[in-house]
Amino acid sequence: MGERDLVHLQRFVSDAVRGVTLIGSDPALAAQAETLISPGRCGMAPHERLEVYREQFWLRHLASIDEDFPTLTWVLGGRDAFRELATGYLRACPPRTWDLQRLGADLPSYVASDVRWSDDFLARDAARLDWAFMEAFDAPDSPAFDPRVLASTPEDAWPAARIDLHASLRLLSLGHPVHELRDAVREGTAVERPGAAPTHLVIHRDAACFLRAVAVESLAFELLETLRGGVPLGEACEAVARSSQRDPMEIGERLGGWFQQWTAGGFIREVRIAP
């Protein structure tokens, strides 16, 4: 068996084990298995031996992704409904990395685009929230921000300052307060489907490595998004004032309170003062 044969064999097995239906139910697949795989003892046919791997593929991946989307699972009505969705998802977006943690990376866009779920906006929000938690879980660490920097920075240096946010921070603008739902689901308390309500969330990992979802007001959310793009603080405040049709003075007045929340919450990694 040469290198080309190894390629041929691995392509066949890799495709076969990702299939949704029993290998034995596809005569062409079973016949190909027959040419490559020896029959087993106790009468196992080649396709039955390959079937062991196919079955494990689905058990392993469904079990893995099950744990990653607790809120979405609840919204869909439980594990069976989630598994139906996850099976379709894994067929459409099979695993492409060694990293099982990334298995659900495309699930939020799958939920948003598949006709069976795309009209369920609560499910779409839940998928985005659950995935944001997954991303924050193992995002790179950031050094702890020293809040004394805030007091020691001259006032005239602030407009040009750039605010770097913690690497784990994710910003989600949603139509439902799904963070409260997620808390309730994880605590096992009885909940009802939440009604629609504009919700702006910061998902992040705090200094003690706990994952948190913090609701912030829409103006603060918009400013965080702008700052994350590398825009200096002064320009960012003006941009937010323009887009929200607010007086820039109002943004400036509220800035102190926001910075307190961001500092205490560990949202900020560094304040870079222009030289």
Next chain:
Amino acid sequence: MGFRERHAIRDLGVGVGFRRPHVVQVLRDRPPMDWFEVISENYFAEGGIQRRNLEELRAAYRVVPHGVSLSIGGAEPLDADYLSRLRALVRSLDAPWCSDHLCWTGFGSFDVHDLLPLPFTQATLDHVVERVKRVQGELGVPFALENASSYMEYRESTMPEEAFLAELSERADCGLLLDVNNVYVSAHNHGFDARAYIDAIPADRVVQMHVAGHADKGAYLLDTHGDHVTAEVWDLYRRALRRCGPTSTLVEWDESIPAWEVLSAEAAQARAVRDEVLATPREEQPWASAT
């Protein structure tokens, strides 16, 4: 000089895997345990909770990384990013060695996250030897390959797995991780003699052993790591110890993970078996004459 001596491979005693249900208890109480094995890929991230837990674990115990996704037998080039992350992990742990499985795990852009068997041919051997040399060179520590459990064999295979592993380890100059439960499972599934397999493995290259439980699925045995080690596997372990001498041993339990006390008792059982075998006078041990 043999592989273990050349690389100063120490016997770490009996360890267990570092698994989520025990993380809090282990890091808080630091219970007695000779060493821990961690799944390499779970700690490839640059930060986060897992990395922090690993640092705490390393501060208290010897930790050895064990991978499941290197795909040493894959038909496509090795993943440079994966290797670079593995090297960083090995260094951060000051690991005495690093291991993965004799298998392949995906093809094309797909990863099936399983330990798929290879055809045991001369061409496959040439292919894997070159890849093991590269991995070992990049890691800078001894690299050991584990015999995986398997549920199918290929018609093209021209040699038994143990002969493949023996020649591979010799030509690539790598170590072996002898998974005794996997030998038992594969022997049952394919109808070969597990004892003959153990006897054919080059003892001096065995840097580590695994023992674990499996499930009887009727037509085949499944390597679940979800139960106690069976009496038959303990017997094989005794045989492997008699051949290889004192060798770091890991009790694997990854499914239906029990309370720490149950896992710890299983490790104690492994320690008792080791003590019983290794207490036999040295002149009666085959490994004694080789050292």
